[in-house]
Amino acid sequence: MSLEKVDAVLNADDMPLVSVVVPSYNHAKHISKAIDSVLGQSFSSFELLISDDRSPDNSWEVISSFTDQRIRAFRQERNLGPVGNLVFLMQQARGKYIALLNSDDAWYPSKLGKQVAILRAQPALGACFTWADLVDVSGQEISGPEAIWNDVFRQPNRTQGEWLRHFFLKGNCICHPSMLARKEVFETLGYYNPGLRQLPDFDMWIRLVKHFPIHVIQENLVAHLRDGNNTSAVSPENSARNLTELVEIFGSFFESLSDDVFIDGFSEYFRLKGVPATQARLEAEKFFLLLDSAFVQASGKAAALALFIKRCADPEFERVLRDEYMFSVFDFYRITGQTGFGHFLMAAHSASIPVSTSVDGVSASTLSQGRFIYFLKRVLRRLRRELRRISA
Structure with missing residues (x-):
């Protein structure tokens, strides 16, 4: 890969303990x-x-203005996307630990030191996280509709099974830019999946706690921006992608999971209690958990x-x-x-539209729901173009 690069001088005898990776895209400000x-x-x-992913703003000029010798900066010649850019950086890491910052x-100043101390003291841990402040562009704690997320990252510590249960029933609750993980974790589990746009970190945390315990420092050590433009911002496109990605995540949720961790996390939800945990029974419990209990039921x-389709050919199952x-x-x-999804597609196809509705002279009663939405989008696009023309 050809890269425009600013590289610091780092002596081989003075290798860093931590590699901090900062994927950059269009965040010059x-x-x-x-x-x-x-x-x-x-x-x-x-x-x-730092790797700038062909930002259309002046992010690269801002990055290049820093001269600290601990910085190694790269400018991609083609856009890798957010996950591809992150994986690229992790592959360049030379430290024993990898930390991520968006x-x-x-x-906050003590964040990295406190986490390194935890991982050094507890060698069994795979990663360490922290609580976070959710802030607006001025650095103030967010208010309005987004304020409901203020406490989402303020989580207690849990066993591996308890973390999996929380992820399964309630979703993600770990602040991505608070991560400090051992590099060997990614060498064991692999990197983030670039096919996931909305939930690559959620998928990674699930894979992580299947194999390693983690620790959360219960102190706000990260200022996490929420300005409505993040990947996690609520929009129809992001919501649809979330549901699609959750199908894949739930589909592998219980794979490569030890029986002990599964039982620790989920036994209180088993349909059959007080019976020996045979492999077929555990597979049956996983099926019913997905069928009934996932936090997004349609994807579960x-x-x-x-x-079921994969397992039903097994006579014992x-x-x-x-x-x-x-x-x-x-x-x-x-x-x-x-x-x-077959049922939902059929329901959407057969959904009736009020006869009185008309778009572009076409009666909506003759349109399927999908085509009706398509025509509405056309109208909205025309309105936006007209508003831009008027305001120009």
Whole structure:
């Protein structure tokens, strides 16, 4: 890969303990604050890796203006996307630990030192996280509708099974830019999945706690910007992508999971209690958990249907479901006819539209719901163009 690069001089005998990675894209107005917050850490044994992903603003000029010798900066010649850019940086890391900071967020001065102390003291831990302040562009605690997320990252510590249960029932609750992880964790688990745009960190945390315990420092050590323009901002496009990605995440949620961790996290939700935990029974419990209990039920059910189809050829799985859970393949057929994406698509296709509605001279009563939405989008696009023309 050809890169425009600013590289610091770092002696081989003075390798950093921590590699701080900062993926940059179109955050020229924020990235100086992010970089300064790293350079201002009380802990100093780090290298700072920054990769600008062909930002259309002047982010690269801002990055290049820093001369601290701990900085290694790269400018991509083609856009890698947010996950691809992050993975690129992690592959350049030379430290024992990897920390992530978004280019529009900031750390408080003691953040890195406190986390390194935790990981050094507890070698079994795979990663350490912190609480965070959610702030607006002026650095003030957010207010308005976004304020409901103020406490989402203020989590207690849990066992691996308890973390999985929380993820499964309530979703993500870990602040991504608070991460400090051992580099060997990613060498074991692999990097973030670039196919996931909305939820690559959520997928990573699930994979992480399946294999390693984690620790959360219960102190706000990150200022996490929420300005409505983040990847996590609520929009129809992001919401649709969330649901699609959750199907894939739930589909592998219980894979490569030890029986002990699964039982620790989920046994109180088992349909059959007080019986030996055979492999077929555990697989059955995973099926019913996905069918009934995932925090986004539509995505969980879709994953449950896929799991059943994969497992139903196993005679013992089929027998246990039939004889012990009173659930047969015919019950499954009934579910596939009444739920899942096939059902939702049929419902959307057959949804009626009021006869009085008309768009572009076309009666909506003759349109499917999908085509009606398409025509509405056309009208909205025309309105936006007209507003831009008027305001120009």
